[in-house]
Amino acid sequence: MASGTAAAKARPSAPEQQQSEQQSVGGTTTWIDFNTLGSQVSRKDVRAQAARASAAARKATLAKKQARKGPQPGSFIFALPKSKATEPTAVANFVRKPPDKPQDQEALGNVTAADRSYTQKLLSVVTQNLQRRRLSIDSSGETSLAHASIRSMLWEAMTSSTTLFQVAIFMAGTHSNTCGLPRSAFAHMGPGLIALRGASLDAIQARITGSDAEGIAPVAVALLAGWERRYGDLESYEVHMKAWKTLAIAGNSLEEQNIATLTDLTLEMYRTGLDEQSTTAPSGYMMPLATHDSKAKSGISRLRRIALENMAWSPTHTHGYEPRPDLEDQYDSLELIALYHIRAVQISICGVLLQEAMxxxxxxxxxxxxGGLRVHTQSCQHLRTEMLIETKYQDIALWSRFVLCSLARAPPQDVFLTRVLKRVDVKSFVQLRTILERFVYPPTVLSNPCRALWDTLGIAQEWERYTDLFQPYPTPTSEVA
Structure with a gap:
């Protein structure tokens, strides 16, 4: 009975409940805990709590009424300069104005590779973001607008400028493993990378001494200097930095300590571009090289991007831009060898298509x-093609090796190609072309070279009795002095 009485007294009456509802502001109601069985001190605490709640409710009610009436003369909240905007500006008094600084949008607006101030704008936006916060290169989930803007500008610059593309293709080959050989097989920089390095130096030298020395050359020098600092030698780095300091560039351009960061950003940009591509091709999907239109000038930039991504590709690009041999061992070995074949031949095909378009x-x-194709084809002799023969990948093996040698003939590989053709039972060029056309086979650049190579091999009658792939073949009579 006592508990029921206490409960009845604790429940608010109708007028009190109505008053409580009237004190509800913004959908929030104030509740007061009241124990009728408590001491006198407890009642004082309740009255104090009620007073505080009532004061807060009154202030909220007054503020709500004031808002309905609109701005009043002499009011502190609304004592602001008149604006043409129709939205209330009262909140402006409570928002701290950020410090004045250049906006990224201004630096990113109306930028083209032909713009003479392109270099200053590109370096300025990179520098601004480096100064504001540490650029997180290794974060695979990085999606900030600033980082995406920098990568977009770099892609546009590298695919629009021939000089910068030459440096970019060299950087993309930093960790290139043409044949998928173990890392222990590399004792020094490969011949392909050496050739690209020399071509990059020649391209930069020609641009610096040319009439447009203040164009994109500073970015190319910065990228090459950053690469030498991280992967090359100190002497070459100092030479590039000396050239960098003599160029007419903006005062707020990249500092020396940020040169390597720009290099890392570029390598990460390659990895991100590869990672954005789907791992599963839909039915009827055509490879980008197979849909190339040489008549469109925009195809040059498209081919350059394909070339950069092909050169930078590694089976473990999802985990980082540096190869992970420990992870490669977990993949299917035959599929991995086939992928290396596809990558190798696409580098050559993309090169000749790009030259044709330019x-x-x-x-x-x-x-x-x-000369570059010859070096590349010579390196591809270690592709382990024989492991794909008599497997589901044997047509890929034949297509890649035959096209590679047709674009840059390597006489030492003629005998090997003849053995492969006999092993897969190809007896005519029509039969061979049927296999080649199943893959990327642009006729404008491949028909004549492939036919010429077939005629050069000329399965001579004295060779035809040797059908075993591993049986040594005699030298053709036509080649005997």
């Missing part, structure tokens, strides 16, 4: 492409 549109490229 010649068609009058774009000068000083790189010795044919």
């Amino acid at each position: 010649d068609m549109h009058g774009v000068t490229w000083s790189f010795d492409l044919q």
Whole structure:
């Protein structure tokens, strides 16, 4: 009975409940804990609590009424300069104004590779973000607008400028493993990377001494200097930095300690570009090289990006831009070898398509492409093609090795190609072309070279009795002095 009485007294009456509802402001109601069985001190605490709640409710009610009436003369809250905006500006008094600083949008607006101030804008936006916060290179989930803007600008610059592309393709080959050989097989920089390094130096030298020395050259020098600092030698780095300091660049351009950061950002940009591609191709998917249109000038930039991603590819790019041999061992060995074959031949096909497109549109490229293809084809002799014969990947093996040698003939590999053709039972060029056309086979650049290589191999009658892949073949009569 006592507990029921206490409960009845604790429950608010109708007028009290109505008053409580009227004191509800903004959908929030104040509740007061009251124990009728408590001491006198408890009642004082309750009255104090009620007073505080009532004061807060009164202030909220007054503020709500004031808001309904609108601005009043002499009010501190609304004593602001008149604005043409229709939205209330009262909150402006309570928002701290950020310090004045250049906006990224201004630096990113209306930028093209032909703009003479492109270098200053690119370096300025990179420097601003480096100064504001540490650039997180290793964060695979980095999606900030600033970082995405920098990567977008770098991609545009590298695919639009021939000089910068030459340096970028060299950087993309930093960790390139053409044949998927174990790391223990590398004692020094490979011949392909050495050739690209020399071509990059020549391209930069020509640009610096040219009439447009204040164009994109500073970015190219910065990238090459950053690479030498991290992967090259100190002497070369100092030479590049000396050239960097003599160029006419903005005063707030990248400092020396940020040069390596720009290099890391570029390598991470390659990895991110590869990682954004789907791992599962839909039915009927055409490889980018197979859909190339040489008549469109925009195809040059598209091919350059494909070339950069091909050169930077590694099976473990999802885990970082540096290869992980320990993870490669977990993949299917035959599939991995087939992927290395596809990558190798795409580098050559992309190169000749790019040269064709640049010649068609009058774009000068000083790189010795044919010499580079010969070095690349020579390196591909270690692709372990024989492991793919008589497997589901044997057509890929034949396509890649035959196209590689047709674009840059390597006479020492002629006998090997003949053995492969006999092993897969290819007896005519029509039969061979049927296999080649199943993959990337642009006729404008491959038909004549492939036919010429087939005629050069000329399965001579004295060779036809040797059908075993591992049986040594005699020298053709036509080649005997």
